[in-house]
Amino acid sequence: MTTDPTTAARPRNRRQLIVEAAGRVFSERGYHRASMEEIAAGVGITAAALYRHFPNKYALFAECADVMAQGLVAALDEVPPGAPLTDVLDAVAGVTVAYRASGGVYRWEARYLNREDRRRLRAKFGRIVGRVDEAVRREYPPADERLRAVAALGAIGSVTMHRTSIAARRAESLLSASALRVAAAGPAAAGDGVRPVELPAQPVPRTRRAEILAAAVPLFARDGFANVTNGQIAREVGLAPSALYRHYSGKVDILAAACLQAAGLLAQGVERSLREVTGPHEAVAALAATYVAYSFEYTALNSVAEAELAGLPADLRRPLIHAQREHIAVWEQQLRLARPELDPRQARVLVHAGFGVVVEAGRSLRWRDGPDHRGAVTALVVAALGL
Numbered sequence: 001m002t003t004d005p006t007t008a009a010r011p012r013n014r015r016q017l018i019v020e021a022a023g024r025v026f027s028e029r030g031y032h033r034a035s036m037e038e039i040a041a042g043v044g045i046t047a048a049a050l051y052r053h054f055p056n057k058y059a060l061f062a063e064c065a066d067v068m069a070q071g072l073v074a075a076l077d078e079v080p081p082g083a084p085l086t087d088v089l090d091a092v093a094g095v096t097v098a099y100r101a102s103g104g105v106y107r108w109e110a111r112y113l114n115r116e117d118r119r120r121l122r123a124k125f126g127r128i129v130g131r132v133d134e135a136v137r138r139e140y141p142p143a144d145e146r147l148r149a150v151a152a153l154g155a156i157g158s159v160t161m162h163r164t165s166i167a168a169r170r171a172e173s174l175l176s177a178s179a180l181r182v183a184a185a186g187p188a189a190a191g192d193g194v195r196p197v198e199l200p201a202q203p204v205p206r207t208r209r210a211e212i213l214a215a216a217v218p219l220f221a222r223d224g225f226a227n228v229t230n231g232q233i234a235r236e237v238g239l240a241p242s243a244l245y246r247h248y249s250g251k252v253d254i255l256a257a258a259c260l261q262a263a264g265l266l267a268q269g270v271e272r273s274l275r276e277v278t279g280p281h282e283a284v285a286a287l288a289a290t291y292v293a294y295s296f297e298y299t300a301l302n303s304v305a306e307a308e309l310a311g312l313p314a315d316l317r318r319p320l321i322h323a324q325r326e327h328i329a330v331w332e333q334q335l336r337l338a339r340p341e342l343d344p345r346q347a348r349v350l351v352h353a354g355f356g357v358v359v360e361a362g363r364s365l366r367w368r369d370g371p372d373h374r375g376a377v378t379a380l381v382v383a384a385l386g387l
Contacts, residue, residue: 015053017043023064023102027160030310031061031112032226062117065110068099068160069124076131085135089179092128093156093172100171103160107359109307111224129153136183143186144376151361151380152179158356164348174346178353178384185383197286197293197374200268202301203261209247211237213261216254221300225255225308255308256316262305263323266294270330280337281387287331288354288381289374295358296369296377306359328352339386354381 011017021042025034036057040050054060075091096103110121133149140148156175166174205211215236219228230251234241248254273286295302309320331351336342342350361377 014043014045018045018050018053018060019063019067020102022060023067023099023105026061026064026109027102027104028310030226030308031057031109033311034061036060061105061109062113064102065105065113065117065121066124068095068103068106069121069128071095071099072128073124076128079131082138083135085132085139085183086176086180088132088135089152089156089176089183090172092132092153093176093179096156097159097168097171097175100159103157107157107161112226132183140184141186147361147364147376148183148185148380150364151357151377151384152182154356154358154360155179155182155353155384156356157360158352158354159349161356162348162352164345164352166345166349170346171349174349175353178350178386181383181386182357182380185380197269197289198272199290199293199297200265200272202265202298208237208239212239212244212247213254213257216251217258217304218300220255220258220304220308225251225304225311252312252316255304256312256320258301259305259309259312259320262298262301263320263327265298265301266291266327267323269294270327274330280334283334284331284338284385284387285378285382287334288385289378291355292358292374292378292381295362296367296374299362299367335385350385353384357381357384 018039022034022039025039025042029038034057036050037047039060040047043050050060054063072092072095075095076088079087079091106121106125110118113121129146129149132153133146136145136149136152155178159171159175203210205214212233216228216233219232219236228251230241230244233251233254234244248257269290270287273290274283277283277286305320309317312320328348328351331354332344332347335347335351336344339347357380358377361380365373365377
C-alpha cells in the first residue's frame with residue numbers, strides 16, 4: 001500500500017495554522033476585505049484545500065473570533081479559585097500575547113458575527129471579566145470593581161491592536177503590571193490635578209458635503225462600513241443615491257473624510273491641552289484627559305476611525321497612519337520624560353495600554369458622558385501608564 005505524499009506531508013495542526021493565518025488577515029484587513037485566497041496563501045495551501053477545513057469565509061471568521069476567548073477561558077480555568085489577582089492577570093496576559101497577531105478580531109470585527117455567535121462570544125468574555133472582577137473585589141476596597149476589571153483587561157488586550165516590536169515575555173510582564181495598577185486604582189484619584197479639557201467643537205454641517213459626512217458616520221459606527229449602502233446615506237440627507245457622487249467619488253471617500261476629521265479634532269485637542277503644562281507628569285495627565293474627553297464626546301466618529309482604518313486603500317490610509325504615529329510620539333516622549341526608566345518600546349506599549357483602557361471602560365459605561373465618568377476613566381489611564 002502506497003501513501004499519498006501530499007497527505008503524509010500535511011501537518012497535523014493545519015486547522016490551527018489556518019485559524020492563526022486567518023486571524024492575522026482579518027485583523028489587518030477587516031472581515032470584508034479579507035479573502036480566502038489570501039488566507040490560504042498565508043498557510044501555503046490552495047483555496048480549494050482551505051475549503052476542505054472550512055465551508056466558507058464566515059465559518060472561518062467565527063472560529064477566529066472565538067479562539068482567543070476560548071484560550072482565555074481555558075487558561076483561567078487552570079488558575080485555582082482564590083488565586084491572587086497577579087496570577088489571574090498573568091494568565092490573561094500570556095494568552096493574549098500568544099494570540100497577539102490575530103486577537104484584534106474580537107474588538108472591532110466581531111460585530112459582523114451573527115446573533116448566536118455574538119451571544120456565545122459575549123458569554124465567554126463575561127466569564128473572563130467575572131473572574132478578574134472576583135479577584136479585584138477580594139484584594140481591593142470596594143469601588144467600581146467591575147469597571148476596574150474591564151479596564152485592566154483593556155490594558156492587556158491593547159497589545160492585539162498595534163505592532164510595536166517587543167519580546168513576548170517583556171510584553172506579558174509590562175501588561176500584567178499595567179493591568180494590576182488599573183485594578184488597584186482608587187476612585188479618589190479621579191481627575192486629581194487634571195485641568196478641564198476644552199475640545200474643539202465638531203464642525204456644524206453647513207454644506208451638502210458636510211451633511212453627507214455627518215449622516216454617514218453614525219451609520220458606519222452602528223452597522224459597519226461594509227454594511228452601509230449609498231442609498232442609506234442618501235436617504236438620511238434627502239438625496240437620490242446618484243446625487244452623492246456630486247460630492248464624493250465613492251463611499252470609501254466618505255470614510256476617509258470621517259477618519260481625517262477624527263484625526264484633526266484629536267490633534268487640535270492635544271495642542272490645546274499641552275499649552276500650559278509645566279512638566280511631563282502634568283503633560284501625560286493632560287493627554288489622558290484629552291483622549292478620554294475626545295472618546296466620550298466623539299464616540300461614533302472615533303469608533304469609525306479606529307475600526308475602519310484598515311478598510312481604506314493604501315493611498316488614503318497613509319496620511320492617517322502618519323497622524324496616528326505623530327499622536328503616539330507625543331505621548332511616548334512625555335511618558336519617557338516622566339518615567340526615564342522606560343525604553344521607547346515599553347513606553348509605546350504602555351501608551352497603547354492606556355488607549356485600551358479607554359475603549360473597554362468606555363464601552364462598559366456605554367459611553368454615558370459626564371465629569372464623573374471622564375474623571376474615573378482618566379484615573380485608570382494614568383494608572384495604566386504607571387504614574
